[in-house]
Amino acid sequence: MTVTARSLKLTHAGALTALAAAAAKAEEIGVPQNISIVDEGGNLLAFVRTDGAKLLSRETSLSKAISAASHRQPTGRLDGAAELKLAVASGGRLTNLPGGLPIVIDGVCIGGIGVGSGTGAEDVIVARAALAAIGADDQTP
Amino acid sequence: MTVTARSLKLTHAGALTALAAAAAKAEEIGVPQNISIVDEGGNLLAFVRTDGAKLLSRETSLSKAISAASHRQPTGRLDGAAELKLAVASGGRLTNLPGGLPIVIDGVCIGGIGVGSGTGAEDVIVARAALAAIGADDQTP
């Protein structure tokens, strides 16, 4: 029996670097955003709401981050016919809204980032900037 | 770095004037209503439930007010295909039900009003009366 397994985790220095890159990208494209970064356990590591971002999108950005970390894939890939059932059955957290990306380093998922307040496409652009800043894999097509 | 930005906020005198105008309009059209007024941060500033209004519409009136303040636009303008996903992913608060209007003065969104217990059209009529009473912009078509 093997009792333990090696793991990787995202440091707060890494999370803050990703956060700053995402906030800079949001300003660059002129779209205020809520940016949530969670660890592999879905717990919040870092967050910022930029000036003018929609208040309620804080919660959606968090749902996106947790969903991406949980499923280790970008949000938006759930079966459309099942996504609302999955959302409700998961207590509202599992979302298929675009804007959530897993944070994968060396093939290991160590968390997720979720962005919310723009269009889905804008949210993804901002999330990808965060991944690039810390050398994470980008699984978006 | 700029640490602060100038802002405007809705006074309670303004909120009570808007509330009274909405309640008067509800009586005028013979439709009991729940009327919620929130500040820019989505926190309740003023509320009334008029005689005979539906009890559970208190919560929907609040969600409408918060949604309008958060998104700085009337409720009902979300993409129909995404609205339920957004509602669930935001913990239930973000609603696309008509009857929520942002409170915009001099181009600045300082809160939201949400009305619930009538039809969507009746709710909007009552909310607009509140905006008119305080000289707020009316963004409804």
Place this chain on the structure above:
Amino acid sequence: MTVTARSLKLTHAGALTALAAAAAKAEEIGVPQNISIVDEGGNLLAFVRTDGAKLLSRETSLSKAISAASHRQPTGRLDGAAELKLAVASGGRLTNLPGGLPIVIDGVCIGGIGVGSGTGAEDVIVARAALAAIGADDQTP
């Protein structure tokens, strides 16, 4: 009737500067921390959990930040005989634990910072570093 009043709000640039200063102070004194910064309406603006910080102290750091912003004073100044009653009657948010400071600029309270995972004294040291970084008033004795 005056419908609006002038106000100030904390920018995300200011919040991120405060957050970085707090995280740096936490590292300097060797105490992992959760750091929450909220706006005047008690809504989260910025957050970080540094490596090794206690997971459940995220929630206490948030309660401290909201309590300081709400009451516009450092946490820990409530009447000891009433503090638990106040905590329970406010749904758990109002806390008297040390580590929450209001963010006051030019005499205006524009938010709050809450720090949690160390001792109360350590939490206050980290929160004060955040205030100093953005030139906010420091009301601690």
Place this chain on the structure above:
Amino acid sequence: MTVTARSLKLTHAGALTALAAAAAKAEEIGVPQNISIVDEGGNLLAFVRTDGAKLLSRETSLSKAISAASHRQPTGRLDGAAELKLAVASGGRLTNLPGGLPIVIDGVCIGGIGVGSGTGAEDVIVARAALAAIGADDQTP
């Protein structure tokens, strides 16, 4: 068997009159307040938060109003040894903090008012002004 009993209920006109009187008294004594008025079922009828009132006291004002309506007596009369147990066992709503008064007309309790943001004594002064404005019985000593 008697299936029904006559009852009295507070109108929204009455609630708004009480609310306005309370807000005026708060301004007169220079203490910003949260004022909640609930019906006999503990459901919110009317609310205002005056400029500068503590944000978290909205929730305590509501707990006070519901407690006064439920127990048909001013808050603050529970046995001190039991009050925290009662608060917790009631889901946090039953509070012994001063500032909640039942609304009693012709000997019938038709609701409650709760005031929060000042000292307990200030809260009671504001609540009493509301009762006086609608001719409700004042049970405070």
